[in-house]
Amino acid sequence: MKIMKFGGTSVGSAERMGAVSQLIPAQEPVLVVLSAMSGTTNHLVQIGQQLAQANVAQALVLTDQLEQRYKQVVAELYKQDDSKEKGHQVLQTVFADIRACLHKPFSAAIEKIILAQGELLSTQLFQIFQEEKGVTSVLLPALEFMKITDEDEPDQAYIRENLQKQLAKYPDHHLFITQGYICRNHRNEIDNLKRGGSDYSASLMGAAVRAQEIQIWTDIDGMHNNDPRVVKNTYPIAELSFDEAAELAYFGAKILHPSSILPAQQHNIPVRLLNTMQPQAAGTIISSKRTGKEIKAVAAKDGIYAIKIKSSRMLLAYGFLRSVFEVFERFKTPIDMITTSEVAVSLTIDNATYLPEITEALQRFGTVEIDSELTIVCVVGDFMEDKPGAALKVVQSLSQIPLRMISYGGSKNNISLLVNTIHKEKALISINEGVFSERGKSHE
Numbered sequence: 001m002k003i004m005k006f007g008g009t010s011v012g013s014a015e016r017m018g019a020v021s022q023l024i025p026a027q028e029p030v031l032v033v034l035s036a037m038s039g040t041t042n043h044l045v046q047i048g049q050q051l052a053q054a055n056v057a058q059a060l061v062l063t064d065q066l067e068q069r070y071k072q073v074v075a076e077l078y079k080q081d082d083s084k085e086k087g088h089q090v091l092q093t094v095f096a097d098i099r100a101c102l103h104k105p106f107s108a109a110i111e112k113i114i115l116a117q118g119e120l121l122s123t124q125l126f127q128i129f130q131e132e133k134g135v136t137s138v139l140l141p142a143l144e145f146m147k148i149t150d151e152d153e154p155d156q157a158y159i160r161e162n163l164q165k166q167l168a169k170y171p172d173h174h175l176f177i178t179q180g181y182i183c184r185n186h187r188n189e190i191d192n193l194k195r196g197g198s199d200y201s202a203s204l205m206g207a208a209v210r211a212q213e214i215q216i217w218t219d220i221d222g223m224h225n226n227d228p229r230v231v232k233n234t235y236p237i238a239e240l241s242f243d244e245a246a247e248l249a250y251f252g253a254k255i256l257h258p259s260s261i262l263p264a265q266q267h268n269i270p271v272r273l274l275n276t277m278q279p280q281a282a283g284t285i286i287s288s289k290r291t292g293k294e295i296k297a298v299a300a301k302d303g304i305y306a307i308k309i310k311s312s313r314m315l316l317a318y319g320f321l322r323s324v325f326e327v328f329e330r331f332k333t334p335i336d337m338i339t340t341s342e343v344a345v346s347l348t349i350d351n352a353t354y355l356p357e358i359t360e361a362l363q364r365f366g367t368v369e370i371d372s373e374l375t376i377v378c379v380v381g382d383f384m385e386d387k388p389g390a391a392l393k394v395v396q397s398l399s400q401i402p403l404r405m406i407s408y409g410g411s412k413n414n415i416s417l418l419v420n421t422i423h424k425e426k427a428l429i430s431i432n433e434g435v436f437s438e439r440g441k442s443h444e
């Protein structure tokens with residue numbers, strides 16, 4: 001079985017849904033995973049925000065607006081009256097469910113019910129569309145098999161067992177459609193895999209059925225070697241290893257949800273990034289294959305805080321780092337980069353929710369300095385020890401930019417550099433010129 005996940009823009013209009021249909025193979029077993037139509041989840045977030053502020057009237061206005069948009073979609077998507085009728089029935093149920101939420105006391109659980117409606121809409125409308133075209137398909141309810149634990153982690157055993165149970169009900173079918181993003185939590189309430197989580201859904205489902213391939217269809221032609229918003233002449237990377245792709249996704253390549261690599265990697269299922277607007281383009285294939293190609297790509301992640309702890313107690317001591325890390329563990333804050341000297345340690349975080357508490361706790365160990373508005377520039381490739389020069393090339397290309405931290409050797413795939421965010425653009429452009437210029441020019 002193949003997984004085909006289509007993002008919000010790929011199903012963002014009646015016309016786009018038509019284009020997506022063309023991409024689904026006729027005979028092969030396929031599980032199609034859909035996001036909400038573009039803009040919908042943002043709109044639902046706003047409804048939730050109004051509700052959180054007890055602004056029910058405004059939440060209702062926003063709900064009406066969304067319903068109008070969907071009426072338009074139904075009018076454009078279907079040709080036949082009975083399909084239009086079915087589409088309207090879907091809208092009626094979904095919007096009645098949203099309005100019912102608006103009249104209940106606001107809670108996180110209510111908000112999550114509202115957020116789930118985007119994927120419930122897109123999948124039902126798409127399935128009716130298939131039916132109208134004479135294509136038989138089955139709509140699988142993700143809420144019956146996607147589950148997260150009390151720690152907000154996917155329950156992979158549950159997902160595998162229950163997705164297979166669902167599929168087994170339809171032995172004669174080969175086209176299945178389901179919702180990305182949504183799931184149930186350990187209390188059995190409706191929940192989600194966080195924003196952008198449909199990719200993660202697709203990967204979890206792919207792992208659950210041991211799919212032959214997981215395809216992530218978006219509106220760009222694969223993962224690029226640099227940020228196309230900042231640098232000209234970027235190009236899609238044909239092949240990446242799972243580790244390289246995970247680093248790029250985590251450090252800023254917006255095309256793929258960072259968590260979605262691991263489930264595929266665990267079962268060695270290739271992930272292919274493809275473009276609905278340009279379906280013939282090769283895109284990017286992510287697999288266990290190492291290409292041996294030295295420097296492949298660079299990505300940047302903003303909003304980074306650096307924390308430096310300076311202490312003479314660190315000198316010749318052991319256990320110091322453990323005490324430092326325990327503070328971050330206590331406040332459930334992941335660390336991205338770390339560098340140490342004999343008397344100081346610098347590390348970075350991107351979630352500053354508990355920064356005041358963390359700072360206070362760290363002050364027990366020494367002087368603490370915090371810097372903000374920093375960017376991690378992450379260069380990814382296959383840096384084998386026997387191929388010297390990669391780090392030099394990168395650092396040399398950044399000779400005009402002050403570097404706050406450098407991390408190399410943590411893995412064979414990553415060189416991370418911490419710069420002030422005001423220097424980010426220049427850093428990306430300089431790396432492009434210093435490292436990718438040949439390849440970039442050939443793609444002009």
Ligand code: ASP
Pocket residue numbers: 007008035036041042118180181194195196197198199
């Ligand atoms: N619809 C959700 C979002 O906009 C999930 C997704 O599209 O991946 O975040």
Ligand code: MG
Pocket residue numbers: 007008196199255257
């Ligand atoms: Mg996405």
